[in-house]
Amino acid sequence: MSDKREAGAPTISRRRFLRFLGVGALAAALPGIALSESPAKKRPNVLFIPVDDLRPQLGCYGHKQTLSPNIDRLASEGTVFRRAYCNVPVCMASRVGTLTGIRPDPDVTLCSQLKQDYVTLPALFRENGYYAISNGKIFHHMNDRQEDWSEPPWRSEEIYHGDKDWAGYNHYKLWQDEDSAKYLNPQTKRGPYFERADVPDNAYQDGKVADRTIADLRRLAKMDRPFFLACGFWRPHLPFNAPKKYWDLYDREKIEIADNRFAPKNLPANCKSSGEIKGYGKVENRLADEDFHREARHAYYACVSYVDAQIGRVLDELERLGLADDTIVVLWGDHGWNLGEHNFWGKHNTLDNSLHAPLIVRAPGHRRKNATDSLVEFVDIYPTLCDLAGIAAPKHAQGVSLVPLLDDPKRTPKKAVYSRWGSGRAVKTDRYLYTEWTDGRRMLFDHRTDPDENVNIADDPKSAPIVAEHSRLLKAVE
Numbered sequence: 001m002s003d004k005r006e007a008g009a010p011t012i013s014r015r016r017f018l019r020f021l022g023v024g025a026l027a028a029a030l031p032g033i034a035l036s037e038s039p040a041k042k043r044p045n046v047l048f049i050p051v052d053d054l055r056p057q058l059g060c061y062g063h064k065q066t067l068s069p070n071i072d073r074l075a076s077e078g079t080v081f082r083r084a085y086c087n088v089p090v091c092m093a094s095r096v097g098t099l100t101g102i103r104p105d106p107d108v109t110l111c112s113q114l115k116q117d118y119v120t121l122p123a124l125f126r127e128n129g130y131y132a133i134s135n136g137k138i139f140h141h142m143n144d145r146q147e148d149w150s151e152p153p154w155r156s157e158e159i160y161h162g163d164k165d166w167a168g169y170n171h172y173k174l175w176q177d178e179d180s181a182k183y184l185n186p187q188t189k190r191g192p193y194f195e196r197a198d199v200p201d202n203a204y205q206d207g208k209v210a211d212r213t214i215a216d217l218r219r220l221a222k223m224d225r226p227f228f229l230a231c232g233f234w235r236p237h238l239p240f241n242a243p244k245k246y247w248d249l250y251d252r253e254k255i256e257i258a259d260n261r262f263a264p265k266n267l268p269a270n271c272k273s274s275g276e277i278k279g280y281g282k283v284e285n286r287l288a289d290e291d292f293h294r295e296a297r298h299a300y301y302a303c304v305s306y307v308d309a310q311i312g313r314v315l316d317e318l319e320r321l322g323l324a325d326d327t328i329v330v331l332w333g334d335h336g337w338n339l340g341e342h343n344f345w346g347k348h349n350t351l352d353n354s355l356h357a358p359l360i361v362r363a364p365g366h367r368r369k370n371a372t373d374s375l376v377e378f379v380d381i382y383p384t385l386c387d388l389a390g391i392a393a394p395k396h397a398q399g400v401s402l403v404p405l406l407d408d409p410k411r412t413p414k415k416a417v418y419s420r421w422g423s424g425r426a427v428k429t430d431r432y433l434y435t436e437w438t439d440g441r442r443m444l445f446d447h448r449t450d451p452d453e454n455v456n457i458a459d460d461p462k463s464a465p466i467v468a469e470h471s472r473l474l475k476a477v478e
Contacts, residue, residue, distance in 0.1 A: 043389050044364050045220075045327040046125065047318065048230040050098075051307055052091060052137055052237040053347070054333030056082075056358045058304070065256060067249055067305045070312030071360070074331060078362025079370040079406050085377050085417045085428055086335040089347040089354040091237075092140040094334040094378065099139065101382030101397035103477070106420050110144045118396050121382055123148035125228040128391050133216055136209035136232035156208040165190070167239065167279070174239060176203050183281035193280035194240040194299035196247040201310065204241060206233045210310035214317045221321045226389075231314060236303035236337075238346075239280055240296070246309070247302040255301070257293040258341040266456040268441040270424060273338065274346030293340040300339060326364055328388050330381060333357035341452065350426040350435040350443070351453055355419045363388050363406060372409030375428060376402055377417035416473050427473045434458070434470035442467060 058068040060075035061082065087097045092109040096102075100111060100118045108114060122132040126148065134153035139145060142153045157172040164171040169184050169191040177197035184191060201207035213231040220227040235242060277283055277296075286292035311331070318324045338344035338353045347354040359376065361384065379399035386393040387401035404411050419426040423438040433453070435443040444458035444467060457463045 043129065043226045043391075045226045045323060046130070046228045046385060046389065047314070047327050047329045048121075048138075048228065048385075049311060049314075049329065049331040050095065050138065050230075050232045051311075051331065051333050051358075052232070052234050053335070053337050054236060054304065054307075054358055055336040055339070055353060056333075056356060057301070057339070058358060060360070061358065065250075065254075066301050068308040070308045070315060071331065071358075073312070074315060074329060074362055075360050075371075076369045077367050078329065078360055079366065079372060079409065081359040081361070081376050081402070081405075082371055082373050083375050083428075084332070084357055084359035085355045085375070085419060086357050087378055087419055089335040089349065089419065089421055091137075091334055095138070095140050096144075098332070098334070098378045098381050099145075101379050101393070101399055103379055103398055103418060103420070106422060110141060111139070112144075116396060119394055120145050120148045121385065122228055122230065124386070124391065124394065125389070126150055128389070130226050130228040131220065131223060132228040132230075133220075134230045134232075135212050135216065136205070136230075137234055138230045138232045154212060156205050156212075159205075167191070174205075174241060176241070180281075185279060185281045185283070188279045190280050191239060192282040193238060193277055193296070194282070196242065196244045196299075196302065198244040201243055201306070204235075204243065204306075206235050206307050206310045209233060210313045213314050217314070217317050217321055217323070221323060233307045233310060235307045236300050238277060240299035240303045242299075242302045242306035246306040247298070249305055250298055250301055252294055252298050255294050255297050257290065257297060258339065260341055260452050260454055261288070261293065261343045262454075263342055264445075264454050264456055266459065267342075268437070268443055268456070270422065270437045270439070270441050271349050271351065271435070271443060273342070273344035274348035276348070277345045287345065288343055296345070297339055300337075325367070328364065328385065329360075329362045330385065331358065331360045332378065332381065333359075334378075348421065350419055350421050350424055350433070352428075352433055352445070352447070354421075355426065355428070355433075361402065361406065363403075366406040370406065370409050372405050372411075374405055374409065374412050375414050375417045375430065376405075377414075377419075418474070418477055425474050427470050429470065429473070432466060432470060434467065434474075436471060436474065444470070 057063045057066045059072040086094045087103045088094045088106050093104045097104045099120050126132040132150045134149050159166050159172045167190045175191045176199045180191045335347050336354045336356045383393040383397045384402040387403045416427050416429045424435045426435040431448050433445045442458035443456050445453040
């Protein structure tokens with residue numbers, strides 16, 4: 001599609017938009033939608049950057065071992081939300097929830113599985129005059145709500161929607177080193193859990209995503225309407241594959257590993273480590289070995305630095321094109337990740353490391369270094385972007401706008417934020433993280449006295465009032 005054709009593409013009528021979304025009663029069900037019949041020239045652009053499996057292992061969050069200069073630079077020009085929490089610690093549901101503003105059930109994999117009417121962020125912005133583009137991993141499945149974008153979503157490979165195991169060796173070119181074929185998991189036929197091929201950045205997916213996004217920025221800069229450009233990076237999701245130069249940034253012997261590589265006391269059987277990493281080669285029975293912990297962190301850090309470099313390339317192009325002052329940038333990790341704490345690897349539980357994830361917002365009129373310890377959750381991203389763009393958030397959005405925190409980081413708009421996994425429901429308050437399961441089991445950590453979550457105090461008689469209070473908070477959002 002040429003620049004000329006894109007710039008002149010008409011907005012669609014309200015009736016055609018409702019039919020386009022496939023929910024005929026949407027207008028009545030979602031009265032908060034602000035529909036426009038022409039492009040909104042003065043509205044800010046949006047650069048929307050999800051990063052898969054990125055926990056707050058970044059310099060701007062105080063983790064000095066990880067080299068993330070470009071994300072840190074973004075943080076120095078915007079607001080770092082130091083206590084942001086995902087609503088579900090898994091890619092699929094987390095993305096559905098963030099892009100619809102609805103707290104989903106953990107088993108939701110597609111927007112169509114939501115039990116209420118909704119409009120996604122790209123659909124809402126598109127109908128309000130924006131040109132909406134999806135590059136890389138935005139929704140987990142590329143065929144989820146394809147019609148909500150101004151052009152077909154793009155990925156470098158048919159990953160997640162092809163007819164093969166997405167991480168089976170080497171269906172979607174995840175591995176670039178021929179030697180990786182020697183280390184397949186015999187059960188799954190997946191390749192090794194990490195790779196450090198001596199290849200250029202765009203040999204792997206995220207380099208291709210950055211290339212595509214830079215090219216799109218150049219054509220979007222010529223258009224007469226604002227854009228909603230979503231640019232989703234895969235790393236540091238497994239497998240931890242990155243070019244060798246990022247691996248070489250780190251000295252393995254100096255990498256610190258978790259000092260609590262043991263199960264928390266009184267841990268309910270419901271809270272388990274993810275088995276995801278076991279599906280790859282080079283893991284075998286090594287999970288408890290110190291050399292594995294150091295190797296896995298080395299690989300994860302290399303992937304963080306690799307994706308940081310790609311984000312830096314995109315941000316540099318935004319500046320070069322003169323678009324930075326007119327563009328909202330929101331960067332978020334779709335959930336947290338355990339890096340050997342309690343000998344857990346991955347997400348898939350309601351421990352803090354699985355739920356706590358980065359969120360950084362830089363917006364026109366708010367470009368200054370800022371940080372807040374106020375509790376926020378990912379359903380807040382939807383109304384925040386609406387607020388910044390001057391678009392009315394629809395009634396279904398369950399979060400709140402975080403724009404007041406961009407100006408006053410000491411505000412406390414929320415007493416609690418909420419997450420779910422399996423049959424467990426979790427609530428995070430200022431001091432505590434509490435989970436209860438349908439079978440009656442409970443988990444409570446005091447983050448003031450036990451920030452590393454080494455002792456579950458839910459069944460301590462002294463905790464009874466705290467448990468009762470947090471149980472009431474959970475019932476309030478049922």
